[in-house]
Amino acid sequence: MPSNDHAEASAGEPYLPPATQPVRAVVWALHLAAPLLGLWLLLSNPERLNIRWEHPPSHFLLVVAVAGVNVGLGLLVGRAATRRQDARLLLVSLVFLAGAGFFLLHGLATPTVILPRGSHGFDIGQPVGLTVAAVLAFVSSLPLGERAAAAVLARADLLRAGLVVVLVGWGWASLVEGLTPLSAPPPPGGATIGFVSWVGAALYALAAALMFRVHRRRPSAMLVSLVTAYALLGEAMIAGFFRPNWLMSWWEWHLLLTLAFVFVAYSAYVQFRHEGSSQGLFDSVALAATVRRIQARYDEALEELVGHLRRMGESGSPSGPPVATRLAGKFRLNEGQAAVLDRAGRALAAERELSARLGALADVGRRARVGLGEEDLLAGALQRVRQAYGEVRIGLVSDGEVTVGGRRFGADDFKGVEVIPFGGSVVHALTVKGKLAGALEVPVGATPQDEALAATLASQLSIALENARLYRELETLFRQYMSPDVAASLLADPGQAALGGSLVELTALFADLKGFTTFSERVAPGEIVEMLNRYHAAAVPCVLRNGGTIVQFVGDALLALFNAPAAQERHAAQAARAGLAMQEAAEEIAAGNPGYPRFRVGINTGLALVGNIGAPELRGFNAMGDAVNVAARLESLAEPGTVVIGATTRDQLGPGATVRPLGPLVLKGKEQSVEAFVLTALD
Template identity: 70%
Template sequence: MPTNDLSSTSPQERTRSEPYLPPATQPVRAVVWVIHLALPMLGLWLLLANHDDLNIEWHDNLSHFWLIIAVAGINLVLGAMIGQASARRADARLLLVSLVFLSSAGFFLMHGLATPRIILAKGTYGFDLSQPIGLLVASVFAAVSALPLNERAAQAVLRSQVWLRGGLVALLVVWGVASLVPGLTALSSPAPPRGAGLGGFELVGVALYAVATAMMFQLHRRRPAAMLVSLVTAYALLTEAMIAGMSRHNWHLSWWLWHVLLTMAFVFVAYSAHLQFRREGTGAGLFDSVALSATVRKIRAEYEDALEELVGHIRRRAETKVPAATRLAGKFGLTEGQAAVLDRAGAALANERELSERLAALVDTGNQARVGLPERELLTRALDRVRQAYGDVRITLVSEGRVAMGSREYGPGDFPGNRPVLLDRAVVHPLTVKGQLAGALEVPVGRTPQDEALAATLASQLSLSLENARLYRELSTLFRQYMSPDVANSLLADPRTAALGGELVELTALFADLKGFTSFSERATPAEIVEMLNRYHTAAVPIILGNGGTIVQFVGDALLALFNAPAPQPGHAAAAAKAALAMQEAAEEICAGTPGYPRFRIGINTGLALVGNIGSPELRGFNAMGDCVNVAARLEGVAEPGTVVIGQSTLDQITPRPRVRSLGELALKGKEKPVHAYVLSGLS
């Protein structure tokens, strides 16, 4: 049964299962935040519930005028700054947020200009309605700005920005003329003492602000940022300001409350922008956190590209002699101090990346030093990889006791104690094999002690790789001249395969010898005998190896080859038959050119045999023993010169059925039961 008990889970598991809460939305801070937003509403309720006692009238036209003008100015600056950010980033959300501030600022200014006894003699409908209308218009922009606009919608908003801004300006101009020119419209007419309202449309604005606040808060949870917290708080305060304005007790404390809430909303955003500006020293990215997700991704990509550009510029600083952060400072609006810090940080980053690349090159060089690679290919691969990290690197091998590196030559005496030779712009490290000078590695002079240590380690790694390559070449040549390639590869890959012992394996054994070899030996000289044997074996060995066989014995004129041992081989019976027929064809060509030569006879049998190393701890050999091998030898003994005889078990494994001629049941030496044998003449 599933359970919610966390007592049995580890702290790490609980951490992974609990949702992430940014600092500004952690429980304690959230409570404080809610209290700050709830207090104004509590104050409004107290004022309205005790109208006569607390909601006193305070009539100060001049203070009202300058308060409104100051806040409208702050709002206008904020709207302009966010508008510039939207133009710089081509971001629809920033455009809509700027319109929230601009529309509020414009109608707030209209409200201030309509203050009684400043321009107009008395309070008017325009004075009462300017700010509610402004808040209602701003609520539409706020709600749309909080939506997760897709690319198509965002582009539609951006294409309409001229109409949006132009329409807002036109609306403000018309409103200003209608409300400030006496007698022109009803807006400049005196309003009732209790003030005018929007007839319930304020509730629409409250709902839109509430939706915008909730959606911006969700955005902040996904993308924590101080400016988003400020915007969430501003939207919440605008919601409360619209609620407070619905009381319409002009010049009473409840009426002043919505002025205070509006002031708090705008000043809070301005103060947050001011703090961020002081912390970062620039206004270039003040509102980037508010932008759409696509814009944020683009900004991050720009920063990543800028870092890459910075690192590349720093790497080339020796040639360019230009401060690395100069171009980026202009691109991102950085101050001189920030550019200097960025330059130092970029230099540290470049050094770190350079060190990482050199370490990676060292590891790759070791991984590429595979046993079996030719020496020149090994060094070519290493040089290609190392140059990516170290630059102009050169490797030269010794020739006639000297290493020629450009116009310079080095000998063993130039590297006492295997210490490198320091040049003006390079360091030459010796490459040694078995303690003897084998070559030299030249790398550019490093800037740090780590560079020098890595270059020395690289020289040691190349020396080891070179020594291993030469040792493997010697061992490979030696092994392959005295044993089958499969056995040699097995020993080189794992020396433990040379241990005494074996395992039972199904295989196909091929025995071949030369019929008439004894009589030929009696009439031929030793040199002629050796020449004849070498000619036959030179023809037979490549055929057996080419068909996957392993030659385990040469005994005079005879040889034993195994198929499916030591390496697994599908279709081993057919492969042995194919090799035997090809051997007879090659032997016929040799006999045709040299009359009197003996001819091959071959016996093949398939079955189980004990395969492994046989001998003593001092001397051993790879071989196979068992009835299968003995039968192959007996079949070879009954074969006529130039023919191939196979047993029943071999025939059964060759598909499709080859061309054979039955020899019937043969009584072979050492076998109690007869063996059915066939003369193989061809494969289908």
């Protein structure tokens, strides 16, 4: 299974924290190189510098002190491993405990403490113990995957017990005189453990390098101290290779051990003083999965705090310490940290509330689109706004007054004031064209930003309300005097109202009533209007349903365009369907009124100049060109109840059209004859 740390490393170029910037990197390198330089100086001048100083009490106290530091670190890291259930922390704790155990045994094996003289165990105990710790350090630095980490945690007790058994066995063998060769004097020429020393040094070097990679992705002072400690322990293994005992180079070995673990202990102390708690001292050392889990727990805690603060804000109850106290106990925070968390939660709650209100304002703006009815607009806006502002109420003016929140307001109430305080709320006026149109009641905000947002909300709702009412007027007046497509095009792009036009292929449909003049002569004007309205009421929907645009009514005639101004892919077929539907609807009217004139329809397809024609003071949308003229001529030649189409229209309809040829027709104003057809059906 791929490891979490490896996936984290492959996510991109690692961040270079201040501790690894070039200047500090040089200082760090010098810090680690100084002990090796000292060792080289001692070995290069053995008689002058590498002098012998044999003082068993000093050695005992130094080693036992280092062992004590290691025990403290091991227990701290072990507690963190148990609390976080992290395999890396468990292994790091075993590194310190193994070092502590072997250092203590090495100190007890110091001549004149328990044994009267030097022993083989005294010579090799510390290198062996460091090598055992090096193996644990190397394994701890590996990017353990979930399965491997779970396997290590499952064997935590076995690992601890095994370490205790090894330490007890080594102590028994090395401190009981005459029991094993470890308690006997070292062999002539000293102990030969060079291979062990170099293996341990290599393992520490690898562990330091792997931990440094973790540090680059997750900068931390504790990781820096751990990397430094591993490097110093590796150097100690190298220094320990150059014997004999009690020389300055031998003492340097012990000094490096002391520096390594004191460095980690001091870093932990500084971090504890800085944070005021031991809760997260070693979290940065943990595996990536553990760090994400810890972060998720902190996020949950902050969410819990924010939710509590939000509920308190909605209920109006005073803030108290129960949640902060519970979280402080849960995460072992001190009072200062709990106070910071409380302030952070309040700030986050305020920020989220602000974001929610800004989002509600944006939604109200999006909902206030042209064409949305006033009731739907206000209902949708109110539902959305209440999610962010709480119990918001809207009232509209009726008989000059508006009722909101159980109180009536008139226009005079808002003269000279922007808002009216009303219990735990404020009331803003909603206006249309400067006149009172309604009122908005919003709960009182906690900050000046809340007051400004409430005023902005009132302004946004006023604009939306005014737009809805203006659009309703436009629907009633403007749209009934022109095609919906033309009206929509002008609303979307007012520049289309400019005089001029463009050449477009379209299909023109002309329709009028055969015998209209005779009918008009024998009936009253009121009957003429009634007849025209009945026919047009039946004909207009046929055009609109098929995507046509009616551009003219001239007495009993109408002109409809297809593919202008709205584009249509099959405009000829749409015009043909509209013509047939018009005749069908007109026949139903004529059947019940024998004296009514009959519709005739002419349709033709071709190029025409489409645009606004007229004067700056008065203009109209229309089409001009031969294609339109031919459609008018075909309509004048059509028999009542029929639809006559031109050859171009017939070609675009294809085989699905049922037609009857009329042959070449000589049309007024045309030098050449025109092929025409009577359309009777269309698939």
